[in-house]
Amino acid sequence: MSSTCDDPGLPGPGGASAASLTVQPFSPRRILERAVRGLLWLCAALAIAVTAGIVLSLLFEALRFFGKVPLTDFLFGLEWSPQTALRADQVGSSGAFGAVPVFTGTLLITGIAMAVAVPLGLLSAIYLAEYAHARVRQLVKPILEILAGVPTVVYGFFAALLIAPALRDAGSPFGIDISSESALAAGLVMGVMIIPFVSSLSDDVIHAVPNALREGSLGLGATKGETVRQVVLPAALPGIVGAVLLALSRAIGETMIVVMAAGLAAKLTANPFEAVTTVTVQIVTLLVGDQEFDSAKTLAAFALGLVLFLVTLSLNVVALHVVRRYREQYE
């Protein structure tokens, strides 16, 4: 029994007998194969449906929001106080939806997190890939990855319960007034969480740099460190950039740590000791609890969600593209 002859081969006298052996076009077997393959295709296409669902649902609600609040006010306004709308007849019940302080707060916390994760992650990756014994690397790498596997709600609890009060107490002897919901506490803890995002992928790309490059550099008399800094790292740079961008996207979208450890009030400041709020915190506070789906307050969450999705999506697209190009270069 042979399946339908997709291959055009088998010429000559054998062709006729082969044709008689092929399954009839409407045999149940053929229909089943077709149906199952169609089903498989549908499952794969579901991924596109999910993306479309995300984009459409965010866009739909966000457009309703921009019908109430002009896009320019949202993107460039300097005041964010959606919670003022307590009663319809209240003065100023429309609230203020200038998202700039929310964006700067997100950037501040993300910046602190990256300032922790990039040096620690990159140096760890260099040490594990270049200096450590292969056994040590095999053991330590998965252990470091546990950091990314711990649920974020656990990090949030630690940031709020232990790190934030410790920072506040550490600041007071120096006369520094550190808020108990400081950007620093949330950023530091988030930085620890994303170390493996930087270290694991960087470790992979550094490991993938061809040995010939290292040997050439060492042969010319460079020390190991000089080889790493001047030859290996530049060669691995695109991959490392990709890793850092993925970590950045992860930090921007991180929710529970900031919900539990960062503030609620949107303040336009670059001071890491003050409390700031982030996009994800605002989405959660606007949507948890009672919702009215015609108020600007609720819809604002979807506008923020749309911004979050677009920013992280572009970061991911660039990062995945860079990493892929890099892989092709050395494979």
Added chain:
Amino acid sequence: MSSPGPAAARLSEDARTRRRHAADRRFRLYGLSAVVLALLALVALLGSIAFNGLSAFRHHQLELEVTLDRETLGLPDGPVDVSDLRGANYMGVIRERLRALHPEVSSRKEKRALYGLVSSVAGFELQQLVLADPALLGRSVRVALPLSDESGRYLKGDISRETEESRRKLNDRQLDWIDAWRDQGFVQSAWNTRFLTGGDSREPEVAGLGGALLGSLWTLLVTLALSFPLGVAAAVHLEEFAPRSRVTDFLEVNINNLAAVPSIVYGLLGLAVFLNFMGLPRSAPVVGGLVLALMTLPTIIIAARAALRAVPPSIREAALAVGASPLQVVVHHVLPLALPGILTGTIIGMARALGETAPLLMIGMVAFIADPPSGPLSPATALPVQIYLWAESPERAFQELTFGAILVLVAFLLVMNAVAIILRNRSEKSW
């Protein structure tokens, strides 16, 4: 050897070489300290979870012999029905017993301080006993009563007598009473079974994880039932049947990007589509499961594709050569060989879904729900959401419960990941 010529020059380091070597050693040290620092952070995190969480599994109870006197219970002498039994004044019985223990207590204020040492829901224990066996009415029974959260903290050493009286919730007199009970053997230390089996409560001393565990179970069952078949089917299509084309490329990029979309965005999707558009019930595990299924789908697809790719083409060619149809090749030969790898990826995806909180907040699984869910449609919370809820509660005793709940969650994740690793190591096959 003896000639001090060029050989010696090569062997002795000049200042510049020494500097370069010192820089080299420093660089290496930076790398090592980064690794050590990251590992220390992990040890501190896991260590403090274990250190603080274990005490949640033990608790203290007040074991007393109380008389279920009809008069004190407020019950008539004749036959009583269930509603009478439910509404009886069980706290009155307990209070009377406490007064008998400390006859010297007379003023209202002191009495209230004394009663406050026992949990305000202690009467519930007696109610359960009597409802199970109404014949106990009028008799004496020995019961283990839950103590109040503050008494429990004192017995566990969280509250110290040295602390200024005004800065703790229990005054010196109350501490004396507890000490007296302990010395007389009324206070028993026991395993806190309610912590793992009971529902949530506003009173920390009786709050349990049971409801959240059931909620997580229902949610994960829905997630698994959806994401496993869909993910495997999508992977089979992409890896075995899809032609190399623009559409396939687009699908691939799409799936890779979906894997990196922030989880809260999936929550927004669930809120807009499943709750508002389709009208599914809020707080229900089925919606949580749907959202988490969409979230874990890319992870499973990517893992399943890698597992399918690892099956050598010779297997497929051999099957095709003996007359199997393309579908038979996949179902009879490729999938069974790839299954361990696919399961590894699925378990890791499920572990991620178990620890996920943010999307569940969006679809209302954060409400206070005391009763464990009876099915995927009844309102529920999940384990990480319960951690969030307790972490945000003001009572200090919830802090211990939060650590305990984190310990349970981390234990589940460790077991799941360990299973995944074992499965991967056992299935690793060189063809």
